[in-house]
Amino acid sequence: MKTHLFIIGSGVAGLTLAVKFAERFPKKKITIVTKGDADESNTKYAQGGVAVVLDEKTDSFQKHIEDTLIAGDGLCDKAVVDMVITEGPKRLKELMVWGAQFDVDKTGNLDLGKEGGHSQYRVVHHKDITGYEIERALLSRVHQLENISLLPHHFAIDLITEHQLKQVSKNITCYGAYVLNQKNGEILTIQAESTVLAAGGIGRVYGHTTNPTIATGDGIAMAYRAKARIKDMEFVQFHPTALYSNQEGSAFLISEAVRGFGAYLRTKNGNRFMLTYDDRAELASRDIVSQCIDNELKKSGESCVYLDCTHLDLEAFKCHFPNIYQTCLENNIDISKNWIPVVPASHYLCGGIEVDAQGKTSITNLFACGECTRTGLHGANRLASNSLLEALVYAHNIYKYHCGNSMIYKEQIIPSWNDDGTNIPKEHIVIKHNLKELQSLMRDYVGIVRSNYRLNKAITHLDVIYKEVEELYRVSKISTTLCELRNMINVAHLIIGQSLNRKENKGGYYNIDNL
The missing domain is CATH 3.50.50.60 (FAD/NAD(P)-binding domain)
Incomplete structure (x- = not known):
């Protein structure tokens, strides 16, 4: 074509x-x-x-x-x-x-x-x-x-x-x-x-x-x-306020505009903690808010913090954020009475x-x-x-x-895709297992706050996953799930390698060894 x-x-x-x-x-x-x-x-x-x-x-x-x-x-x-x-x-x-x-x-x-x-x-x-x-x-x-x-x-x-x-x-x-x-x-x-x-x-x-x-x-x-x-x-940006859930996978976003509308971040005991970190409080930039939430969770051992909207005009909130309001209701959260449980989640590169x-x-x-x-x-x-x-x-x-500008383009005879000697993989569990391993590795070792020790450990673990998946790729018929996993491994390699090369903390990148 x-x-x-x-x-x-x-x-x-x-x-x-x-x-x-x-x-x-x-x-x-x-x-x-x-x-x-x-x-x-x-x-x-x-x-x-x-x-x-x-x-x-x-x-x-x-x-x-x-x-x-x-x-x-x-x-x-x-x-x-x-x-x-x-x-x-x-x-x-x-x-x-x-x-x-x-x-x-x-x-x-x-x-x-x-x-x-x-x-x-x-x-x-x-x-x-x-x-x-x-x-x-x-x-x-x-x-x-x-x-x-x-x-x-x-x-x-x-x-x-x-x-x-x-x-x-x-x-x-x-x-x-x-x-x-x-x-x-x-x-x-x-x-x-x-x-x-x-x-x-x-x-x-x-x-x-x-x-x-x-x-x-x-x-x-x-x-x-x-x-x-x-x-x-x-520089992976973690959004500070994704709706907390015990389930893995995509998380529902509680828009930053909710904090712009006047919502407060609180710990489980009600402390409005952002006031102690930044003069802008909840309206500090995402990297700062995410790092502060991460710090509060590490100190308390809790799984989430909370977004308090109970003092806001309910009808105005429903008008501005109908999807968020409805999703909270579906999760048994009445924002006029209940705080919304939130945690940072991977959001933007x-x-x-x-x-x-x-x-x-x-x-x-x-x-x-x-x-x-x-x-x-x-x-x-x-x-x-x-x-x-x-x-x-x-x-x-x-x-x-x-x-x-006219494109400088030379016609080429391009070979068709060659999948000789490949087969439909019978062991789909290999893909599923390595995907979970990769995601767990990135969350635990390459998250909001990083260290050289964890990053180097991540390289070692990623190399094992890479070799196993590349071996599977060479002998398998192409599938979307296998290609996606291969792509994610490449991306993880780039994130880890370029993290280790950065010797100062900037914006969304925070390494405890760069202090």
């Missing part, structure tokens, strides 16, 4: 790029593959919103820039921060033109929220399901454009470069990817002039995460195996595939945008609601690059 633009991922980054490209180049073919349903992505679960400066009487680009730089703890790229934040209002207006609807106040103006790390009210939202609304609007527009082919339940296995072509070259070029049709098991060879990784985050590497089950770091792992530059993988301002990676004809990238915007810690903004801006920048 040949296509002009090949996009891996169907979140806000990938869909925004597809829509822009399709409208500008109606005779060019765009192909999007996504391993889940068309709307399944980290975007769909983004509750907070899009941080943009809309009212310069009460806010300013400079204030938003300063808040971003403070959260990033000295590791942001200032030029990137300036570019993304000043572009924000234009990109938001485009979303609204495409049909995305956001909450308005009594005067008819956009109702702006405030989240941790923000000095002003500037978060545009749709109730507490902003990502869901953006995804709905973008998919609706995608389906109206005839030159876009969206293929759900198609899993990208590996990028095609000189390695698959048995060629030796100093400059690596991407020619497309091998893709598994999960419905019939066929492996497609998709050849493209430009390939874009918009494959989302890595939350499932930790098991306990606010991300959906599809967040297995596939884009980063594929880029890593293709020898693209990967940077800042040590600030590092990833290194890209320039146009979204170009270190591999020719390979671009990337969204959470799988390291743009320089977030530095050591992402400011709340800057992620959807980043995805919108970088999708636009990749589009602009294609408008002004």
